[in-house]
Amino acid sequence: MSFDVERARRDFPILSQTVRGKPLVFLDSGASAQKPRAVIDAMVRCMEERYANVHRGAYFLSEAATEAYEAARGAVARFINAADPREVIFTSNSTMAINLVAHSWGRGVLKPGQAVLISEMEHHANLVPWQMLRDEGRGIELRIARVTDAGELDMDDVAAKLADGKVGLVAITHMSNVLGTVTPAERLVRMAHEAGAKILFDGSQAAVHRRVDMQALGADFYVFTGHKLYGPTGIGVLWARLEHQERMPPFLGGGDMISMVTLDRVEFAPPPAKFEAGTPPIVEAVGLHAAVAYVSAIGMAAVEAHERALVDHAMRRLSDIEGLGLLGRAQDRGGVFAFSLDNAHPHDLATLLDRAGIAVRAGRHCAEPLHARFGVEGGTVRASFGLYTTEGEIDYLAEALTKAREFFA
Amino acid sequence: MFDDLRDLYQEVILDHGRKPRNFRRLEDADRTARGDNPMCGDRLELFVKLGPDGAIADAAFQGRGCAISTASASLLTETVKGKTLEQAHALSDQFRALAMTGTCPDCGEALSEEMERLQPLSGVHEFPSRVKCATLAWHTLNAALDGAKEASSE
Ligand SMILES: Cc1ncc(COP(=O)(O)O)c(C=O)c1O
Numbered sequence: 001m002s003f004d005v006e007r008a009r010r011d012f013p014i015l016s017q018t019v020r021g022k023p024l025v026f027l028d029s030g031a032s033a034q035k036p037r038a039v040i041d042a043m044v045r046c047m048e049e050r051y052a053n054v055h056r057g058a059y060f061l062s063e064a065a066t067e068a069y070e071a072a073r074g075a076v077a078r079f080i081n082a083a084d085p086r087e088v089i090f091t092s093n094s095t096m097a098i099n100l101v102a103h104s105w106g107r108g109v110l111k112p113g114q115a116v117l118i119s120e121m122e123h124h125a126n127l128v129p130w131q132m133l134r135d136e137g138r139g140i141e142l143r144i145a146r147v148t149d150a151g152e153l154d155m156d157d158v159a160a161k162l163a164d165g166k167v168g169l170v171a172i173t174h175m176s177n178v179l180g181t182v183t184p185a186e187r188l189v190r191m192a193h194e195a196g197a198k199i200l201f202d203g204s205q206a207a208v209h210r211r212v213d214m215q216a217l218g219a220d221f222y223v224f225t226g227h228k229l230y231g232p233t234g235i236g237v238l239w240a241r242l243e244h245q246e247r248m249p250p251f252l253g254g255g256d257m258i259s260m261v262t263l264d265r266v267e268f269a270p271p272p273a274k275f276e277a278g279t280p281p282i283v284e285a286v287g288l289h290a291a292v293a294y295v296s297a298i299g300m301a302a303v304e305a306h307e308r309a310l311v312d313h314a315m316r317r318l319s320d321i322e323g324l325g326l327l328g329r330a331q332d333r334g335g336v337f338a339f340s341l342d343n344a345h346p347h348d349l350a351t352l353l354d355r356a357g358i359a360v361r362a363g364r365h366c367a368e369p370l371h372a373r374f375g376v377e378g379g380t381v382r383a384s385f386g387l388y389t390t391e392g393e394i395d396y397l398a399e400a401l402t403k404a405r406e407f408f409a
Numbered sequence: 410m411f412d413d414l415r416d417l418y419q420e421v422i423l424d425h426g427r428k429p430r431n432f433r434r435l436e437d438a439d440r441t442a443r444g445d446n447p448m449c450g451d452r453l454e455l456f457v458k459l460g461p462d463g464a465i466a467d468a469a470f471q472g473r474g475c476a477i478s479t480a481s482a483s484l485l486t487e488t489v490k491g492k493t494l495e496q497a498h499a500l501s502d503q504f505r506a507l508a509m510t511g512t513c514p515d516c517g518e519a520l521s522e523e524m525e526r527l528q529p530l531s532g533v534h535e536f537p538s539r540v541k542c543a544t545l546a547w548h549t550l551n552a553a554l555d556g557a558k559e560a561s562s563e
Contacts, residue, residue, distance in 0.1 A: 348418075348475045
């Protein structure tokens with residue numbers, strides 16, 4: 001079954017809008033993706049027909065809501081081919097998922113003298129929590145693997161930084177939100193495990209663009225965020241092996257995460273409830289369920305193939321533009337392109353593109369150290385694709401960039 | 410495609426953006442401050458030299474930023490020269506009103522010539538995400554005159 005992008009576009013109500021009198025060309029899906037009708041409807045239906053708090057009331061609506069919430073967990077588990085739905089912990093986003101691991105596993109399991117290895121191309125969400133852990137005076141070191149000029153992970157440097165066996169956790173992006181680079185995940189898992197380290201992937205971008213398979217990958221932790229996956233804001237996923245969850249102390253304390261509590265004593269609920277304190281994102285879980293059902297119906301293989309064609313097309317079109325400097329030229333990459341134009345500052349460029357109806361992001365995309373690494377402290381413009389992006393939109397972007405360069409000449 | 414943006418990017422702005430005036434360090438500055446817009450990474454350093462009469466004898470800046478923030482800083486260094494500190498403060502207040510609303514109903518006659526020169530920047534008020542680009546240098550001027558070291562347009 002081939003993928004029909006025009007048909008898919010009709011599933012996204014927002015895409016029929018005009019912006020400043022021009023058809024909307026939404027090229028900021030890497031920051032947050034638009035929502036298909038199926039997600040919107042599922043959330044409305046949940047609130048109109050099946051809403052109550054979960055895990056609490058012995059009445060019809062609460063039981064129905066609990067069932068829907070747990071069904072979402074099951075659907076997400078199937079989406080990433082987890083061995084057990086209990087491996088799926090719902091958080092509020094990727095940032096919270098990584099912070100959960102840094103707080104709980106980082107403080108409870110990691111030992112003084114051990115190190116965390118990240119890379120130069122991390123989003124701040126996978127940098128700052130580890131800097132905070134390092135700076136707490138627990139004797140935990142933070143190592144940072146280099147990125148090559150082509151924008152790929154420097155695997156020799158990764159190997160060198162793993163060599164002394166002191167790294168307890170490798171925490172690396174599965175796909176860069178700036179360079180588009182997809183990291184060699186299977187190889188990283190092997191290297192980490194051989195060096196005695198556990199491994200976490202920030203899959204915020206990767207899980208949107210490719211099929212990710214927890215049983216095949218064999219990692220220890222994997223995180224992603226609902227709103228980039230055509231789902232709602234306010235929900236994210238931490239996939240964690242049960243054996244790790246068992247050893248991890250709770251992160252937040254409160255309702256829903258205990259099995260028994262007296263004024264003197266508390267026993268924590270078994271995983272994953274232990275890590276889901278308080279009323280969870282119920283409507284959002286229903287929305288995320290609809291989102292993974294939506295992309296699964298299209299098929300992640302079809303999504304990936306469509307995107308590969310877009311990436312090749314964009315590579316050709318952007319390379320033709322005089323004065324355009326692309327950040328990163330990795331062999332294996334997804335639909336994220338950060339660039340600068342020789343005579344236009346990223347913010348001026350974004351303002352111009354906005355006039356043409358094109359939504360792009362300007363700045364440093366929560367990756368300041370990476371921009372410093374490539375000598376573009378002032379930032380870049382980033383165009384990022386979704387499954388609804390067309391080659392025509394990329395052509396239009398290229399045309400607008402050429403005209404923008406003339407404008408500032 | 411971009412013709413209606415000529416209001417925002419008037420020739421004066423493009424010119425000052427490309428060739429900023431007084432773009433240098435003043436080694437013997439009496440007042441300096443750094444301005445930072447953490448949201449977009451614009452950053453500048455402003456230098457003010459006072460004359461024997463206490464008025465601004467020279468002003469200059471360095472840094473990096475978009476066409477609008479660079480042009481605004483460049484025009485600032487030109488317009489504050491010769492002004493007393495009080496006049497410079499007043500000009501700063503008036504300019505920020507202009508950038509945010511496009512007009513300055515409270516602007517009197519006193520600085521009307523200077524405000525006229527800054528008029529090309531008034532177009533930013535229609536671009537809420539860009540107002541801070543235009544006001545960064547002026548926030549920094551206030552910080553420098555007040556003896557603060559840092560200003561942020563956040
Ligand atoms: C690679 C990467 N990691 C983490 C995040 C953070 O996601 P969230 O803001 O949903 O926590 C993002 C998105 O902004 C991202 O692109």
